[in-house]
Amino acid sequence: MTQEKWGLLCQKLLKTVGQNNFTTWIEPLEFQALENGVAVFTVPTNFMGNYVSQNFSDLILYELNNAGEAVQRLAFRVAANSPMRPARAARPAAAAAAAAAAVEAPQVSAPRATDTSDVLDGLQAAPLDPRFTFDSFVVGKPNELAHAAARRVSEGGPVTFNPLVLYGGVGLGKTHLMHAIAWELKVKRPELNVLYLSAEQFMYRFVQALRERRMMDFKHLFRSVDVLMVDDVQFIAGKDSTQEEFFHTFNALVDQNKQIIISADRAPGEIKDLEDRVKSRLQCGLVVDLHPTDYELRLGILQTKVQMYRTTYPDLVIADGVLEFLAHRISTNVRVLEGALTRLFAFASLVGREIDMELTQDCLADVLRASERKITVEEIQRKVSDYYNIRLSDIIGPKRLRSYARPRQVAMYLCKQLTSRSLPEIGRRFGGRDHTTVMHGVKRIEELKLTDGQIAEDVEMLRRALEA
């Protein structure tokens, strides 16, 4: 990090801590160097180093990381020429050594075998992946609404929908879109404090603050951001104190008209063990769904990735039909699709062969086998609820009315037939039901298929729709 960059960060710190605190504590800090993740500052006195590390280190770390510097901790050294530093010769050797040693921030001081503070301090703001930009995001029918909403938020204009909630199954691009928003805001509105972190990191930060009795710092930090992005919010479900703190943070930011962006693996109303008040707050803004990819989107993603790979492997040749084959066969999630392509390119470049169908099938045999059973429990639940025109929450929820119970049993049956999930796992996905309930449901549908033509037809139609 350069002195200029530190100067720019100081302007942000001034805004957050106020003129008095800034003049007394921040201005006297001199940035020295960034060494192996440690930002070293000189301070006029030991006392000042201790004070800053206890009261402002969270904030400084946050700003440094937010500015793209990978800093895990801060160290404060008393300046050798400080007028306030006692002459070296006048002090006993031990005291001199102690004074010369770095004053480390207490929560990140020497590694302690049983302490996770060091790890937790690295979680100020999760780093943004440089590959996850809007340019590299391929838009198709299943994600066009989510993309449009993300684009709008990334303009950093007046807050129109708060929060923006992006939800969808594994590997469908939620994190990619959140990072893309953050990158775009960095360019368009560099003065904004944008904090991206996972819900898990939010919890660790909260627990750390509680343990170190630094809740005021924590609250101050989270309430001073302009845009807060929390990824995978379902993680805090069932964690009561974290949910409560999240709720207060959320309200404080919304009151200040600060933008909040959340991602989750399902719609807020369907996240089990998420407090109702949190659910209802999340539902206040714009909730958009990233649907499972369709064939065209997968093909588009593959073509885009191939263009990118061409810069690394300019000589590789892909035979006609290979990308279409992959887009057709690997429909689990985009992460798997990308992984398959990476492996294929690496393999072909190692053996110096053209990528044709034979090489693809050899190299990706396991991936292709695994994705034969590609349908997820969530997709089945969604399709069944659409088919019977009932809400997804009624498929998962406790209601026993026949109009919900029968579709639920159909969904359980299809999960057993079309996924590799065990009965207890399926039960868990259906609102925490016991495996015997699933077993009963599956058996009931097997019987009905033989005696009830309508059920047999429903099951067949759904199976075909899911396998399409």
Ligand SMILES: Nc1ncnc2c1ncn2[C@@H]1O[C@H](COP(=O)(O)OP(=O)(O)OP(=O)(O)O)[C@@H](O)[C@H]1O
């Ligand atoms: N539409 C898309 N265009 C280009 N790449 C995509 C698209 N959707 C997903 N990806 C890629 O797929 C991978 C997984 O995406 P991402 O991590 O955003 O998924 P996610 O929805 O956050 O998943 P999880 O639920 O596991 O957190 C990333 O490498 C991402 O770049």
